Amino acid sequence: MSIHPTAVIDPKANLDSSVEVGPYSVIGPNVNIGAGSKIGPHVVIDGHTTIGRDNKLFQFSSIGGAPQDKKYAGEPTRLEIGDRNVIREFCTFNLGTTQDGGVTTVGNDNWIMAYVHLAHDCHVGSNTIFANNAQLAGHVHIGDWVILGGFTNIHQFCRVGSHAMTGMGTTLTQDVPPFVMLSGNPAAAHGINAEGLKRRGFSREQIAAIRQAYKLIYKSGLTLEEAKSALDTEQAALAASEAMHMQAMRSFLDTTTRGIVR
Template identity: 65%
Template sequence: MATTIHPTAIVDPQARLGEGVAIGAYSLVGPDVTIGDGTVVGPHVVIEGHTTIGRNNKFFQFCSIGAAPQDKKWSGEPTRLEIGDGNTVREFCTFNIGTAQDAGVTRLGDDNWISAYVHLAHDCQVGSHTIFSNNATLAGHVHIGDWAILSGFAAVHQFCKIGAHAFIGMTTSLSQDVPPFVLAGGNPSAARGVNIEGLKRRGFTRAEIDGIRAAYKTIYRAGLTLEEAKAELAAAAGQGGEAAPHIETLLAFLGNATRGIVR
């Protein structure tokens, strides 16, 4: 399939476009941009900076991709934005490159559904198969695990971590880490339970879900300190069973939590 560039688009001669790439009307692609096969860039999209985009992505109109970070410490270092394969990015999204104060790269994985007006700030690390509803916003240095869902107008404080399969409710203001599998919401945010419906949709067995629910109760309902809860979880994981790998995932997350967890 041939690459197509609308006559009104401006694509720098140094940009690297794969086969079957389509660039829409009035879009702009900078010299340090690489776009993989089959990616479609709609009209009025700006892709700049040191930006690498994978295969079969779809960018809707008026997105700003790879612009300078909104960080006063950034002074022009050649930091990057990396986007994987199969992502859908809706209107008016803004993804910034990284900073030298962190990994130097902002990342978005594969098969993510990014709704309108979503902001991914500098150095964010977003996994795969996530869903961001309209106006979900990440401050700098946020980490999002695979299969996480952020509802509309959810706002995440810088350096927070959200674990795999977590669900963040609408208009949540999040300033602490959310462990995997946890449903969090409110302002101030709090843990509301296990994302059971999401786990069912992804094929988790009843035994896996029951084990995750028991682990949640250990953390949030047993009256234990976090260190005591971690010891209980380690013992539960050591007994094996279908849920053991998921409990180990929880333990690993709790061991790396930097802002404390929602309680």
């Protein structure tokens, strides 16, 4: 284990023998860190926090701090971070609360830039990119492959579907269906993330089906209930590999509790 002599690590902390810890970092007693992870200088990791393999945490991040929630009374809630994440300077990830599931989670292979805040009970998928100063309030859910532009602000309890993308300075107060691009304050939809889907291997037919679903939801003039019916009809005529992505958008409409940006 490569531990700088100025680092302060509680004897009860569980660090794999291959973990590196930089100068002046502080690691609390209930922290577990997996093989190959590198903790930079001046990082604080506290709370019941589990960090997986091959993560890289840059200087001045605060990971596993108490929730910024007045109801929090020191309960042993958790933060769980997966594998191969890059967490840049000055990020703050908070523990969960007992008012929700008691855990904040981050998946695998995420690229999280400087000054990003993940509040209590947030759930972040895998392969996401959060640009500088993206800010998530409590209970926010982010799907896989989401890209958040710099200074994106997301209201508590909002959900952002997989493969969605926000522009710089976007403010979200409602849910975002999968595949949708949006920007502004208040946010407005601006088509689908077609370029991102191409890069991830989506076929021309799959992208066409997603684009058609977007048009039915956003461009047809239909009410949301009418758009749902139209999506059901469209799906029936598609091959399974194309219908599944239209169904992802259709299902999202049934599960939203805050309504969608529309």
